[in-house]
Amino acid sequence: MAKTDFKSVMVRNVEFKYPRLNATYRYNSSEKRSEEAAPTASGAAYSINWEMTKDEASKLHAELKAHFETCQTKGPFQKVFGMKALENGNYEFKAKRNGVNSQGKLNEKPKVIDGQKLPLADVGIWTGSKGNLKVTAYPSQNPQTNPPENGISLLIDTVQVTHAVYGGGGLDDFEEVPTTIASGVEEALDDFGIVTSPTEAFAADVPAKLEDDEIPF
Numbered sequence: 772m773a774k775t776d777f778k779s780v781m782v783r784n785v786e787f788k789y790p791r792l793n794a795t796y797r798y799n800s801s802e803k804r805s806e807e808a809a810p811t812a813s814g815a816a817y818s819i820n821w822e823m824t825k826d827e828a829s830k831l832h833a834e835l836k837a838h839f840e841t842c843q844t845k846g847p848f849q850k851v852f853g854m855k856a857l858e859n860g861n862y863e864f865k866a867k868r869n870g871v872n873s874q875g876k877l878n879e880k881p882k883v884i885d886g887q888k889l890p891l892a893d894v895g896i897w898t899g900s901k902g903n904l905k906v907t908a909y910p911s912q913n914p915q916t917n918p919p920e921n922g923i924s925l926l927i928d929t930v931q932v933t934h935a936v937y938g939g940g941g942l943d944d945f946e947e948v949p950t951t952i953a954s955g956v957e958e959a960l961d962d963f964g965i966v967t968s969p970t971e972a973f974a975a976d977v978p979a980k981l982e983d984d985e986i987p988f
Contacts, residue, residue: 810870828862846921866925
């Protein structure tokens with residue numbers, strides 16, 4: 772693919788769901804759940820989901836579709852992989868980064884920073900954490916359909932956590948942790964704002980299996 776086929780996209784002020792940033796995970800079909808796995812294991816990946824309102828999701832979907840139409844692709848745009856409709860009327864998106872690249876070499880972990888753009892000390896955040904993301908959008912295909920579906924996949928670049936939630940011994944044993952306030956800014960992270968309060972500001976690799984709903988935009 773050409774370099775122009777890869778587009779950086781900022782997603783701001785969202786609540787994270789099912790973040791898997793501390794290690795690679797893969798789906799265990801017999802157990803019907805995700806489990807931690809070595810980065811070199813088949814299907815192992817870092818991942819993060821987030822939820823958006825219909826209006827917000829429609830704008831993001833339109834941006835991703837417009838990018839697809841500028842790419843050197845052979846088929847028409849059909850969907851955003853990892854996007855699905857929810858029962859509450861909102862939409863959920865998913866971005867991933869495989870444990871290894873196409874040559875079998877280890878990929879770097881996604882960058883995870885705090886409200887001051889510094890590395891987050893504990894990246895094992897839980898659902899309910901909030902923040903911003905930078906993802907890379909690129910054209911891809913789902914080879915498991917006949918004919919293959921064409922669309923956009925999302926690759927995790929950087930996650931900024933402005934409100935961290937960590938789990939304890941049980942599902943209801945949570946601790947809410949404001950992210951560290953400190954000095955220091957990297958020029959490479961200029962797309963992210965500095966957050967002075969935990970309540971302020973909440974913006975590759977084809978998945979091994981794609982089972983997402985068609986989005987009627």
